[in-house]
Amino acid sequence: MAEDMIRYSDKELSEFKKLILEKIDKAEKDLQVLRENFANDKNNGTDDTAPTFKAFEEGSDTMSKEANSQLAIRQEKFIRDLKNAILRIENKTYGVCRETGKLISKERLMLVPHTTMSIDAKNKQ
Numbered sequence: 001m002a003e004d005m006i007r008y009s010d011k012e013l014s015e016f017k018k019l020i021l022e023k024i025d026k027a028e029k030d031l032q033v034l035r036e037n038f039a040n041d042k043n044n045g046t047d048d049t050a051p052t053f054k055a056f057e058e059g060s061d062t063m064s065k066e067a068n069s070q071l072a073i074r075q076e077k078f079i080r081d082l083k084n085a086i087l088r089i090e091n092k093t094y095g096v097c098r099e100t101g102k103l104i105s106k107e108r109l110m111l112v113p114h115t116t117m118s119i120d121a122k123n124k125q
Contacts, residue, residue: 006103008095017089020113024082031075038068081114088116097121 008016088094095104099121108119115122 006096006101007092008103010092012106013089013092013094016094016109016113017086019110020082020085020089023113024079024086027075027079027082031072031079034068034072034075038065038072078114085114099124 085094095109096102097104097118097120098116100118102118104115104118108115117125
């Protein structure tokens with residue numbers, strides 16, 4: 001391996017890959033739950049309650065639908081970012097800061113496995 005190329009070892013990359021694949025799996029399950037909630041929140045069994053309460057609840061349904069939709073969009077982006085991290089692992093550029101070219105700390109990658117920037121680069125933004 002060339003001396004000028006800084007990167008994590010194949011063993012380290014495979015550890016990160018395992019972590020990321022677990023996160024993708026969990027994120028996809030969470031997204032499925034969000035989609036199911038979004039799909040079947042039509043009838044909450046409030047047909048026999050007072051009309052004013054029903055109107056209030058429909059308003060909160062709309063709000064929770066919007067919140068659900070926002071969560072689903074964020075979750076989809078998170079999954080996409082994680083899958084991009086897998087691609088960086090496969091082409092062995094994972095963990096290299098796109099701003100400084102230095103290695104991103106293992107601690108940061110464990111907390112934010114899809115990051116492409118070191119803390120220093122992120123703070124300079």
